Amino acid sequence: MKPVVGGWSLRRRVITLLTVVGVLLIGLAGAEAALATRNRTQIDVVLNKTGPLRVQAQELLNALLDQETAVRGYAVSGDPADLNPYQAGLAQEKSRIASMRTLLDDFPQIDQELRAVEERAEQWRQSVAVPVVATTEQNGTTAGQALITEQARQQFDQVRAAVDDLQQEILVAREKAANDVRGSSNLLVVLLIIAALVVVIAGAVLLLSLDRMVIRPLIGLADQVREVADGDYQHGIATSGPPEFLRLGEDVDAMRQKIASDLAEVREARERIEWVNSQLQKQAEELTRSNRDLEQFAYVASHDLQEPLRKVASFCQLLQRRYAGQLDERADQYIAFAVDGAQRMQRLINDLLAFSRIGRLTSGFVDVDLNKVMGDVAGQTEAARQYADAELTWTELPVIRGEEPLLTNLLANLVSNSIKFRRPDTPPKVHISARLVGNEWEISCQDNGIGIEPEFADKIFVIFQRLHSKDAYPGTGIGLAIVKKIVEYHGGRVWVDSDVPVGTAIRFTLPALPQDVEAAAAAAADQPDEPSAQGDAAADDASPDEASAPLPKQSAGADRPDRADGSPESGRTGDMKETVG
Template sequence: MVLSAMVLLVLAGVVVGAQALSRTATVSNHLSDRISPARTAVVEFRAALADQETGVRGYLLSSQRQFLEPYTRGIGEARAAVSRMRALLSDEPGALAALTAAEQEAGRWRAVADRLIAGHPAGAGPASMAVVLRGQDAFTTVRSRVIALDERLAEIRRDGRADLDRSRRVRDGVFLFLAAVLLAFIVVIAVLLRLAVLRPLSRLSAAVRRVAGGDFEHRLTPHGPADLARLGHDVEAMRRRLVDGLAASQQARDQLEQQRRELERSNADLEQFAYVASHDLQEPLRKVASFCQLLQRRYAGALDERAQQYISFAVEGATRMQSLINDLLGFSRIGRVHNATQPVDLDLVVAQVEDGLALAIAESGARIVRPALPTVHGDATLLTMLWQNLIGNAIKFRRPQGEPVIHITAAQADGVWTFAVQDNGIGVDPEFAGKIFVIFQRLHPRDSYPGTGIGLAVCKKIVEYHGGHIALDPAYREGARLTFTLAAAVPAAVPAEDAPAPAG
């Protein structure tokens, strides 16, 4: 209500002030654009009449025609001045009447002057003083009319100035009144804000701080204006939701704690299983394989070909079971046994992998092309397993003809390194892009390519343990291209896409 009243008052003051300003501007423009130029024209009119009188008197005293030139010129100037004054004083009837009287009197004087000039031919000698004085007496009446016109314009100017002063006083009074009323309204609004808003808001703020301090059971009771009361109710509703959320969160934490304990027990069981699998389960397999081999050697001559084949199958199955158990144990140990995170120089890691695969590289004629690799955060043993599996797979799954070429690239962005291992081998169909990372999933028969089918599953687990992501690039069809990411340990000083240098 106070703001509405203030707006109405300001609008009313603006209207009154605008009228006062308009009136001030009108009076000021009238004085400057009409009255002042009209008074200037009166001066010109008087000067033109004086030139006429001077020309007539000079002619009468000298009888020479050149003295009539001011008279002729003055007539034109007087008419121009009268025309200009009529245009300027069109809204001043009193001044126009005075101007008409002066113009008529000037016309009568010119009639007298023309008779005097006509009655005294050129070269007749000086006229008598009676003739000259008759012209001067006739001009005195014209001069008085012009003076009356000028006094009338001066009076109009004085009235205009007085009107202008009144308009200015009204304008200043309106503005001062508006300033005083606005100041009073500001004081009233400040008091109302203090009583109706700030005080209830302070109480609400204190209650909110109490809740924020941990007293979530403290209820908020808002007071004050409707908007502030609605805000208080909204805060109270938020407090209740927070209390409900905290209760649900505590229940969830209890459930998580219970699940953590169960997971710890499950991990302990898994550790026990790993121990049993690595000792108790492998021992019978070793015995089966050993005794089958002894049986094959001792009774080689007594057994027929089918029996020899059966024994070979048994030895092969036991050996394969041992490999599967060892690979499964290695897979389960990722992140549990090897978990020492530290800066790892991948350049050194890949060089060690190349040394370990030197025989396979030499036999296949493989060529590894790579840049200088960066340092990353991770476990050195796990990262060695990662690169060994990736490079080993690129060599294993080569084409029957031609030498395998393996390209390794690395690029950094936002503190993360993206690596790619690309070969020219038999490749992987994009429809199997997800299957190749599943444990013990093979795309080829065992007699075509050896192994248990766990290598890429190990790579996936190692990369995800380091917070990265590994995937097959389906757009690359000249072989296989695997990309993965690792966190950088230090900023790269040299761009990773520098010209690669062959290694291996």
């Protein structure tokens, strides 16, 4: 049954919960900020206002006491120096009153008490201090002391009482400010506790909601998916929870259905593949039997067929030598046809045997120096080159992994073909070169012969395929087929390059050794990123082989001298050409 998707989504629920919690926390944070500001103001009152006011009130009292003591002392001694504390106390009194008034903007009651102290102090000075000082100066100490009566003492006691009231008022204000600080601090702690409770409650609600809406549905979905994974692909998947999980369950079930459908197709395909494999096995057994028959045929062709064919050819040649000119012209022609047919049949059988043995009779791959191979090829084709006045040259060739006899046969076939298909009015020139392309060596055999039309480029590698009559160019038509099979046996490919102006260029690839690829990569990394314009021009003017393989040239031509021991010389001599005589 398909679940009904509805209600609030998980995202909406989480966002709503986080929004409510966020609003509460922001409100609490705002309240705490305002309360903290208020608390700082109250602490400022305690520390920077009421505290200094208490100290200054005490200093004010000390200044007044200094004035009263100085007046008494002067009345007794009559010494003007005794009035210095009076003047200093008077100045200190004015300074302290002025300083206290700067702190009384928020304390009108304290300001009122300070004014009372100031008025009573001024009354005492006018009624007691000034008359005593003036009388003592004019009439002496006795007259001055007479003015210091009990009434004068009571009058100063009133000043002292006013200062006590001031200090009491300051103390009341300080206690009130301290109580406000304690109250705001306690409220701040309460708000912090409330915020912590909000976070804890929100976390608990979120955890419970996740457990009910996420974890449990996920566990149930995982259990059902595990059943499907164990092989029960027909088990329908249904889930509960918010709409996202319902849609997820639908998607997983759709995937299960798709997997079940694909598995059914895979089973059908596997059954078909098993049937095809059984047919292939039968065909492989048939091919194995056929290969055995072919091997038996090759044995018969190389022994049983060759022997009578040699006899036919030998006796035909004897007839040709003994009775040539004794019979009529037609008989000589018939004998020549028989000799030529027998010889061509021998060559055809030998070429077929060579073609069938490629890759079947193997000696294993080894490191082969193609320069040495070209020396052997030069020796094998020496007679043909001398007859055609041909020149064979090659640049420095690489070392590759392969079978040396097959590679020798490969290059000998290419060189022989180039010499065979020459232009009658031009001495043949054959050049073998190599260049590294990626992780392969591209080897080219280019000549100045008659060339190959592009439409026939693919046909020349087909066995027994000939583009000319056997009278014009003799041969069995199997040489390039052998070349193609040897190249493919070594993991390469072969083709005809039709973009050469003169002659034919047959190119083939062979896998390069890892050290050659690494050396080429290192050399490329050492070269500058932007070559000079002169270098670019030189590269553009050079031919493809010269641009890609600027290597020392070696040659084997029709006029090369022999070494002292009579063997042909084919060593590397830089750019100096060597020829074979």
